[in-house]
Amino acid sequence: MNGSSTRSGPALRIPRTIFSEEHHAYRDMVRKFIAAEVTPFMAQWEEAGQTPREIWLKAGAAGILGASLSEAYGGSGGDFLFDAVLLEELGRAGAAAPAWDLHSHIVMPYIGRYGTEAQKQHWLPKMASGEAIASIGMTEPNSGSDVQGVRTSAVRDGDHYVVNGSKTFITNGIIGDLIMLVVKTAPELGARGISLLLVDTSTPGYRKGRNLKKVGNKAQDTAELFFDDMRVPVSARLGEENAGWQMLMSELVQERLIVAVRAMAICEQALESTTDYTKSRKAFGRSVFEFQNTRFKLADMATETQIGRVFMDRCIEMHARGELDMHTAAMAKVWTTELQDRVLDACVQLHGGNGYMWEYPIARAWADARVHRIYAGTNEIMREIIGRQL
Numbered sequence: 607m608n609g610s611s612t613r614s615g616p617a618l619r620i621p622r623t624i625f626s627e628e629h630h631a632y633r634d635m636v637r638k639f640i641a642a643e644v645t646p647f648m649a650q651w652e653e654a655g656q657t658p659r660e661i662w663l664k665a666g667a668a669g670i671l672g673a674s675l676s677e678a679y680g681g682s683g684g685d686f687l688f689d690a691v692l693l694e695e696l697g698r699a700g701a702a703a704p705a706w707d708l709h710s711h712i713v714m715p716y717i718g719r720y721g722t723e724a725q726k727q728h729w730l731p732k733m734a735s736g737e738a739i740a741s742i743g744m745t746e747p748n749s750g751s752d753v754q755g756v757r758t759s760a761v762r763d764g765d766h767y768v769v770n771g772s773k774t775f776i777t778n779g780i781i782g783d784l785i786m787l788v789v790k791t792a793p794e795l796g797a798r799g800i801s802l803l804l805v806d807t808s809t810p811g812y813r814k815g816r817n818l819k820k821v822g823n824k825a826q827d828t829a830e831l832f833f834d835d836m837r838v839p840v841s842a843r844l845g846e847e848n849a850g851w852q853m854l855m856s857e858l859v860q861e862r863l864i865v866a867v868r869a870m871a872i873c874e875q876a877l878e879s880t881t882d883y884t885k886s887r888k889a890f891g892r893s894v895f896e897f898q899n900t901r902f903k904l905a906d907m908a909t910e911t912q913i914g915r916v917f918m919d920r921c922i923e924m925h926a927r928g929e930l931d932m933h934t935a936a937m938a939k940v941w942t943t944e945l946q947d948r949v950l951d952a953c954v955q956l957h958g959g960n961g962y963m964w965e966y967p968i969a970r971a972w973a974d975a976r977v978h979r980i981y982a983g984t985n986e987i988m989r990e991i992i993g994r995q996l
């Protein structure tokens with residue numbers, strides 16, 4: 607068995623069958639790339655509060671940023687399973703940054719699906735090469751879960767929109783070259799008055815605020831942004847005017863699934879590394895693993911992680927065929943991210959004091975992953991979505 611099945615260690619016995627030889631080869635390449643180009647620099651990037659352009663260009667050159675993008679726009683033309691491989695490897699390596707998921711698996715698909723030919727030609731090749739870093743600007747100081755409450759306005763003035771307002775918590779907001787901005791073009795229409803604009807961040811009127819200090823994921827910049835009479839050409843609008851809400855809804859399945867894919871990989875890695883740690887750590891003359899409490903805790907984690915893996919592989923497979931629905935994607939996000947928090951909390955505990963030390967990957971994973979229950983729609987919103995369909 608190749609790739610992730612062996613990496614899941616002896617705890618998970620059900621073979622993974624969704625990947626082809628090409629996916630396994632891609633996984634090997636990605637794993638080596640992360641080990642050589644990401645992991646050694648993580649502490650440095652955490653200190654800086656952002657990732658350097660150089661790593662984006664290297665990832666672009668390695669074919670990591672456009673694995674599932676059409677070859678016509680500089681990608682490799684692969685399926686979603688390639689995206690899943692990258693997310694799993696980032697999760698296993700504890701690489702919460704760079705935010706390649708947001709760049710390649712959220713913004714890129716919007717442009718690929720709804721962009722005009724000119725927009726695709728302008729942005730996609732540069733995104734695939736790492737020359738253009740993308741972000742998405744939805745959340746505002748007074749509207750997060752309630753996207754309909756967005757107040758940033760875009761008022762038509764000839765062949766431009768004049769944009770005023772602010773956003774917060776924007777991943778890649780500091781280092782980004784492109785922001786897919788959620789604006790109100792017809793405030794009186796509520797959700798039906800939302801439009802999406804592809805804004806070059808060098809546009810006059812685009813102003814960066816603080817790079818916010820976070821509990822985890824410290825190498826990823828998370829910004830406040832302000833827009834003061836920012837003039838954006840009408841040709842930069844994605845899709846039709848006031849059609850933003852439908853576009854946002856259509857892409858949420860993937861946005862939620864990718865969080866779940868990463869969360870599941872984090873569970874596997876935490877289980878594996880904590881099992882190893884407890885076998886090597888001694889207390890009262892024996893290994894920590896030999897205490898029944900430890901084995902019971904690990905057994906519970908192994909059982910739930912195995913169950914989660916089977917469910918997730920089915921979701922990944924269905925999504926690659928375009929068959930995963932909003933309801934199931936919400937279930938995947940809720941269940942895996944809550945499993946992830948149970949597993950990580952128990953793993954920190956089994957590491958004792960070392961589990962609370964930043965230099966230990968388990969401590970970082972615990973802090974980094976907490977946000978998974980909050981972004982891409984909070985888990986409470988996921989439960990609303992699931993409940994509504996019952």
Ligand SMILES: Cc1cc2nc3c(=O)[nH]c(=O)nc-3n(C[C@H](O)[C@H](O)[C@H](O)COP(=O)(O)OP(=O)(O)OC[C@H]3O[C@@H](n4cnc5c(N)ncnc54)[C@H](O)[C@@H]3O)c2cc1C
Nearest residue numbers: 742743744745749750751775776777980981982983984986
């Ligand atoms: C590290 C990080 C990165 C982020 N990156 C981005 C980004 O790149 N772009 C972007 O646009 N946003 C980003 N966000 C924002 C994120 O999407 C929001 O924080 C999230 O959607 C929640 O919104 P909120 O913070 O306003 O919380 P609120 O909406 O104020 O929610 C507060 C609480 O109320 C609950 N709640 C709200 N509504 C309901 C309801 N109807 N039923 C039950 N409970 C409810 C929530 O679940 C939550 O527990 C990021 C956030 C973080 C922390």
